[in-house]
Amino acid sequence: MLKTFPKGGIHPHENKITSAKAIKKLPLPKTVYVPISQHIGIPSEIIVERKEKVSIGQVIAKSGGYVSSNIHSPVAGTVTKLDKLIDSSGYKKQCIVIRTDFKDQSNFEIIDTPLQTEIKLSETEILQHITDYGIVGLGGATFPSHVKLNIKKDKIIDYLIINGVECEPYLTADHRLMLEKAEEIIVGIEILMFALHIDKIIIGIENNKKNAIDNFKKLTTNNNKIKVAALKIKYPQGSEKQLVKSLLKREVPKNGLPLDVGVIVHNVGTIFAIYEAVQYNKPLIERVVTVTGKKVKNPSNFWVKIGTPVKDLIDEVGGLPEDTRKIINGGPMMGKAIKNTDVPITKGTSGILVISEDEAERKRSKNCIRCGQCVFVCPMGLEPHLLMNLTEKRMYEKAFNEDIMTCIECGSCSYVCPSHRPLLDYIRFGKSIIKKLETDKN
Amino acid sequence: MTDSVLHSVLLLTSLGVIAAIVLYVVSKKFYVYENPLITDVEDLLPAANCAGCGSPGCRSFAEKLVNTEDISNLFCPVGGNDVMKSIAELLGKEVIEKDPTVAVLLCQGSCDMRPKTTQFQGPDSCAISALVFSGETDCQYGCLGKGDCVEACLFDAMYMDKDTGLPIIITDKCTSCGACVEACPKNIIEMRPKNKRDLKIFVGCMNEDKGGIAKKACNVACIGCSKCFDICPKGAITMANNLAYIDPYLCTLCRKCVDICPTNSIIETNFPPKKVKANVKPVKIKTDA
Numbered sequence: 184m185l186k187t188f189p190k191g192g193i194h195p196h197e198n199k200i201t202s203a204k205a206i207k208k209l210p211l212p213k214t215v216y217v218p219i220s221q222h223i224g225i226p227s228e229i230i231v232e233r234k235e236k237v238s239i240g241q242v243i244a245k246s247g248g249y250v251s252s253n254i255h256s257p258v259a260g261t262v263t264k265l266d267k268l269i270d271s272s273g274y275k276k277q278c279i280v281i282r283t284d285f286k287d288q289s290n291f292e293i294i295d296t297p298l299q300t301e302i303k304l305s306e307t308e309i310l311q312h313i314t315d316y317g318i319v320g321l322g323g324a325t326f327p328s329h330v331k332l333n334i335k336k337d338k339i340i341d342y343l344i345i346n347g348v349e350c351e352p353y354l355t356a357d358h359r360l361m362l363e364k365a366e367e368i369i370v371g372i373e374i375l376m377f378a379l380h381i382d383k384i385i386i387g388i389e390n391n392k393k394n395a396i397d398n399f400k401k402l403t404t405n406n407n408k409i410k411v412a413a414l415k416i417k418y419p420q421g422s423e424k425q426l427v428k429s430l431l432k433r434e435v436p437k438n439g440l441p442l443d444v445g446v447i448v449h450n451v452g453t454i455f456a457i458y459e460a461v462q463y464n465k466p467l468i469e470r471v472v473t474v475t476g477k478k479v480k481n482p483s484n485f486w487v488k489i490g491t492p493v494k495d496l497i498d499e500v501g502g503l504p505e506d507t508r509k510i511i512n513g514g515p516m517m518g519k520a521i522k523n524t525d526v527p528i529t530k531g532t533s534g535i536l537v538i539s540e541d542e543a544e545r546k547r548s549k550n551c552i553r554c555g556q557c558v559f560v561c562p563m564g565l566e567p568h569l570l571m572n573l574t575e576k577r578m579y580e581k582a583f584n585e586d587i588m589t590c591i592e593c594g595s596c597s598y599v600c601p602s603h604r605p606l607l608d609y610i611r612f613g614k615s616i617i618k619k620l621e622t623d624k625n
Numbered sequence: 626m627t628d629s630v631l632h633s634v635l636l637l638t639s640l641g642v643i644a645a646i647v648l649y650v651v652s653k654k655f656y657v658y659e660n661p662l663i664t665d666v667e668d669l670l671p672a673a674n675c676a677g678c679g680s681p682g683c684r685s686f687a688e689k690l691v692n693t694e695d696i697s698n699l700f701c702p703v704g705g706n707d708v709m710k711s712i713a714e715l716l717g718k719e720v721i722e723k724d725p726t727v728a729v730l731l732c733q734g735s736c737d738m739r740p741k742t743t744q745f746q747g748p749d750s751c752a753i754s755a756l757v758f759s760g761e762t763d764c765q766y767g768c769l770g771k772g773d774c775v776e777a778c779l780f781d782a783m784y785m786d787k788d789t790g791l792p793i794i795i796t797d798k799c800t801s802c803g804a805c806v807e808a809c810p811k812n813i814i815e816m817r818p819k820n821k822r823d824l825k826i827f828v829g830c831m832n833e834d835k836g837g838i839a840k841k842a843c844n845v846a847c848i849g850c851s852k853c854f855d856i857c858p859k860g861a862i863t864m865a866n867n868l869a870y871i872d873p874y875l876c877t878l879c880r881k882c883v884d885i886c887p888t889n890s891i892i893e894t895n896f897p898p899k900k901v902k903a904n905v906k907p908v909k910i911k912t913d914a
Contacts, residue, residue: 267834273758275765275834522743522758545746605748612753 185390187415188425191562193595194417195352195516197391201475202355206363206484209499215257215490216527217243217279218270222325224250229279235262240466243279246314252327253317255466257488258283269522271512271529278527281490298366299462302377309378309461316460317467317530321452322346322421323513325531328453331442332379340445343375344430345386347395347451348414348421351514354534356471357451359484361388361395364455369402371458372409375449384409385430386451389416418516419593423448425562437589452533472496472528476537478504487528494524496535508543511536516594546603557596557606563589567596567606574613579620582613590614662691662716669712670701675779677702677802690716697721703800724818726801728782728794731813732768733829733890735789739764739843755810763842766831768792768813777808796823796894817873822895824878826871828853829892833866840888847890853882 220226227244237243237256244254264280304312314329334340345368349357361368372384388396390413403409412430414420424435426448433444441448449457452470459465468489475482480501487496493510497503503510503524511518512532528535557567565586573582587610596606666687673683678701680686690696696718701708706722713720741761745754751773759765770790775783782798783805785791794805796819806814813831828847832839836848849867861875862882871882871891883891 269759275759519757543746548748605753608747608753608757612750612756615756 185413185415186429187417188420188428188562190564191560191595192417192419192425193560193598195598197416198352198475198477199355199358199391200353200477201473201482201484202358202392204355204359204483206359206471206486209485209487209491209496211258211283211285212488212491212495213283214263214492215260215281215283215488216268216270216492216525217254217257217281217490218268218527218529219244219254219277219279221254221489221529221531222252222319222327224248224252224327224330226277227251227254229265229277231262231279233262233265236260237262237281240468242466243281246317250327250330252319252329253315253466254279254489255317255468256281257468257490259286260284269526271519271521271526271532273519273522296463298370300370300373302370302374302461304461306378309374312460312464313457316465318453318456318460319467319530320450321456321470321530321533322450323517323531323533325529328449328457331447331449332375334379334442334447338442338445340379340381340442340447341383342431342446343372343379343381343384344426344441344446344448345372345384345451345454346421346423346426346448347386347388347392348426349392350389350416350418350421351516351518351534352418353475353536354473354514355475356473356484356533358392358395359473360455360471361392361451362398365395365398365402367458368451368454369399369406369409370462371454374457374461375454376408379447381447382408386411387414387420387426387430388412389414389420391416419562419591419595422562422591422593424591437586467530470528470530470532472532473534474500474537475534476504476539477542478506478539479537480504487532489530490527492525492527493521493535496528497524497537503537504539506540507537508540509538511538516598517592548604549602551604552602554601556599556601560595560599562593562595563591565590567610568604570613571604571606571609574609574616579613579617583617587613588617660691663687665715666690666712669704669708669715671703671708673703673779673800673802675703675800675802675804677800677804694718702726702802724820726816727796727799727819727823727825728801728803728805728814729817729825729827729892729894730768730792730794731815731827731829731831732766732791732811733845733892734762734764734767734843735791738845739767751808752810764832764834764839764846766811766813766833767843769811773808773810774805774814777804779804820873820878824896825873825892825894826876826878826880826883827873827892828869828871828890830890831868833868835867839867845888845890848888850887852885852887853891856881856885 225247228247229244231243238259241256242253243256246253260281260283263282267275268278270276318328319325347357347361386399396413399411414429419425423441427433427435427441427446435441436443456467469486471484472487473484474496509520512521514534551568561567570582570587590610594607667684670683678686680689700723705725709720739762742763743761745761747753749771751769751771754769754771760769768791772785774792775785780798780800782795783792786793801816830847832846839846840848847868851864853869854862854864859875859877861872863870883893
C-alpha cells in the first residue's frame with residue numbers, strides 16, 4: 184500500500200510527455216531580463232548601473248532584507264537598461280536587462296563538472312553560501328532557503344523531507360533532474376544533514392516516476408539514514424503540508440509551517456542548487472524548465488539561464504502551434520498564464536506549458552448544484568463553495584472564520600466543479616482582501 | 626353558555642392587565658433617553674444609506690451630527706448643501722458650504738483607442754482581473770472594463786458603454802457618494818468639483834509609463850510631454866511620474882491645455898463647441914450621458 188494523504192485530492196491526466204527526454208542546454212540568450220523580485224519577500228536592491236560590464240555570477244541585486252535573496256548575473260555582458268517590464272506576475276516590475284557579449288563564459292559551466300562528494304566547509308559556512316548565492320525554493324513558491332534553514336534553537340527538527348513528488352501534470356523538470364543528477368542530490372542531502380544535524384531523511388517520489396525511485400534506492404542501499412518512499416499518485420501531494428501528512432502522518436497546524444512539527448521540506452531542485460552553491464560556489468543562475476504542450480512539435484527539458492525570455496524557449500521547441508490560446512508559466516493546475524512571450528524565466532519557473540484553443544476554453548459558470556464535489560476533493564478540508572459564496576457577497580469576516588486563509592490554492596475544487604464555477608478565483612480574491620484588511624488594521 | 630363567555634372575557638382581560646403592568650414597569654425601569662433631534666435630523670437626510678458620509682447609514686450619521694459639537698467637517702454628499710444647511714438650522718450649529726462634486730473617469734482607453742492584446746477568461750469582475758494581471762490591454766493603469774463601479778453605484782448613475790467598453794457617469798444622477806471610487810481597483814475614478822454648468826477640465830489618463838510606451842499602448846494616453854504644464858497661466862498643472870494632473874481649485878477653465886495636448890488626453894466637458902480654426906485639429910468633446 185503506497186503512502187498518501189487522507190483528505191481530498193484529485194488525479195488529473197498526467198500528460199508527462201517529456202519524461203523520457205534528457206535535459207538539454209539552451210543556447211545562450213542574446214539578452215536576459217532579470218526581475219528583481221523573483222522570490223517571496225522584499226524585492227532585491229539593484230547595485231549595478233547602466234552600461235556597466237558584468238561577469239557571470241556577479242551580484243547584480245543585493246538582498247533587500249532578511250526574507251529576501253541576492254540575484255546574480257546569469258550571463259557575462261553589459262547592462263543595457265534598468266526598466267519596468269512585464270514579468271510572470273502580469274504586472275510591470277523592475278528588471279535588469281543585460282546584453283550577452285558571448286566572450287567570458289569560463290565560469291560556472293559546471294553542469295558537466297565531476298561529482299565532488301567531500302564536504303570541506305563548516306556548518307556556518309554552508310549556511311552563508313546558501314544565503315550569498317541566492318538559493319530559493321525551486322518548487323515554485325521561491326521562498327528564500329536560508330530563512331527556512333535558519334532554525335531557532337528551541338525548535339527540534341528530526342526529519343528532512345526531500346520533495347521529488349512533482350504532482351503537477353505535464354511537468355518533468357524534477358523527474359529528469361532526479362534521474363540525471365541523483366548522485367549530486369545525494370551529496371546535497373548530505374550537506375544539509377551535516378549543516379543541520381539531522382539524520383532522518385525521506386525522499387518522497389510519486390509512483391509514476393519508478394525509474395527515479397529505483398535510481399535513488401540503488402544509490403542509498405548502503406545508507407540507512409536516507410529512505411526513499413514511493414507515494415500514491417495524487418494531486419496536490421507536492422504541497423508541503425500534504426507531503427508531511429503523507430510521509431509522517433503529522434498534521435501541520437493551521438497557519439503553521441512544517442517546522443512546527445519538526446520537519447523541513449526541500450525540493451530536489453533546491454537540493455541540487457545547494458550542492459552547486461556549496462561545492463562549486465555557483466550562484467543560482469540557471470534551472471531546469473520543461474517546455475511542453477500537446478501540440479508542441481518537440482517538447483523538451485532545458486537548462487535555462489534565469490532571465491531568458493520565454494520566446495527563446497518556444498523557438499527552441501519548434502515555435503508556437505497555430506491554435507495556441509494560452510501559455511502558462513508553471514503547471515496546468517497552479518501555473519499562471521503569461522501576457523506575452525517576452526516574459527522572462529525566473530527562479531520559480533518550473534515549466535512553460537502551451538495550451539491550445541480547445542483545451543484552454545473555460546466553460547460558462549452555472550449555478551451551484553450543491554453536489555459537494557469541491558468539499559470532497561479539498562485537501563485542506565475546507566468548503567470551497569461556501570467560501571466562494573461568502574466572498575462574492577463580501578462577507579469577508581465570515582469567510583475568515585471558515586478558514587479561507589488556510590487554502591493552499593491547489594485548484595482541485597475548480598477542477599472538479601461540474602457547474603464550472605470559478606471557485607478558486609473568488610477564494611484567491613477573498614484571501615487578498617482579508618490580507619489587505621489585516622495590514623490596514625495594523 | 627354565558628358562563629364560558631364570561632370566563633374567557635375575564636381571563637383575557639386579566640391577562641391583558643397583567644401584561645400591561647409588566648410592560649409599563651419594564652419600560653419605566655429600562656428607559657433609554659434618546660435625543661428626539663436624532664429622528665428629526667434623520668428625516669431631513671436623504672435616506673439613501675449609501676455610506677458616502679463615512680457612517681454606515683443615515684441614522685448613525687444623524688446620531689453623529691447631533692452628538693458632535695463641531696459638525697463643519699461632516700457632510701452628506703447626497704443631500705448636498707441644502708440638506709446640510711437645514712440640519713444646521715435645526716441643530717443651531719454651523720456648517721461650511723462645499724462645492725458639489727461629481728465622479729469622473731480618468732481613462733479614455735476605449736476599444737479602438739487602446740487595442741486588446743490578451744483576453745481574460747475569469748469571472749466578470751475588475752477586482753479579480755486586477756489580482757491576476759495588469760489587464761487585457763498593454764496599459765496597466767487604465768480601465769479594466771468589467772464594471773465593478775457600475776455594480777457599486779446605488780443610484781443608477783453609471784452604465785457600461787458597450788462600444789467603448791468604458792463606464793459612463795450620468796452627472797445629474799451622481800451623488801458623489803464615492804462608492805465607485807472605492808470599488809475601482811485601478812483608482813481611476815476621481816471626485817472633482819462640478820463647477821458652474823458642470824464645466825470640467827481634467828487629464829483623462831493615469832498611465833505612468835514613459836511617453837513612447839504609453840502611446841504605444843493607448844492612442845489617447847498622457848505621454849508626459851509637459852506642454853500643458855508650460856502653457857497653463859495659473860500653474861494649476863503639476864507633472865509627476867510622466868503624468869499631468871490638473872488641480873481643479875486652481876484651474877480657471879481657460880481650455881489652453883486642451884488645445885495644446887498632442888494626444889487629446891485632456892478632457893473638457895459641457896463646453897460649447899469651439900469655432901474651429903483651420904490649423905487646429907477638432908477636439909473630441911466627451912459629454913456625459
